Amino acid sequence: MKKPEVSESSPFRHAQADDSPGFLLWKLTALWQRKLGGIFDAFALTQTQFAILASLLWFERQHEPPTQARLVEHAKIDKMTLSKAIRKLEEAGLVNRESSTSDTRAIQVRFTVAGRKLIYQAIIAVERADDEFFSCLTEGQIETYKALTLAIIAGNNP
Numbered sequence: 001m002k003k004p005e006v007s008e009s010s011p012f013r014h015a016q017a018d019d020s021p022g023f024l025l026w027k028l029t030a031l032w033q034r035k036l037g038g039i040f041d042a043f044a045l046t047q048t049q050f051a052i053l054a055s056l057l058w059f060e061r062q063h064e065p066p067t068q069a070r071l072v073e074h075a076k077i078d079k080m081t082l083s084k085a086i087r088k089l090e091e092a093g094l095v096n097r098e099s100s101t102s103d104t105r106a107i108q109v110r111f112t113v114a115g116r117k118l119i120y121q122a123i124i125a126v127e128r129a130d131d132e133f134f135s136c137l138t139e140g141q142i143e144t145y146k147a148l149t150l151a152i153i154a155g156n157n158p
Helices: 021-042 047-062 068-075 079-091 113-136 139-155
Strands: 095-099 107-111
Touching (some): 068 079, 079 095, 107 113
């Protein structure tokens, strides 16, 4: 079957929508968010809040400082969005903010007992969904997907 051509009067560069890598990313993100939506609802978290809590636990495991600046860099969350999300997590009794003892300019984010318990359960549920979502790919395809995704992130990192 012959591929459709793009007319000169069209603002689109691609003859088919799925020829656009950005549109494919949009569709993949929408499917992924739909998959995780119910999980986050069950834990009364947003995707941003989950990313913050999971990053905090990752920092603990890697012995990295749990600062707001580090969270911004690690999870690629805008500073203002991160600050608002942490405030909500604090109000929910899941984290506390405190000044760093080693750098007075830095604000550290720490788990409460409830926050630590919640993120352990949420990570298990999300990783199960992750396995289900990507189960349509072979291990080799998953490795290729991860390598390509990391290359895109690195190429667009300010």
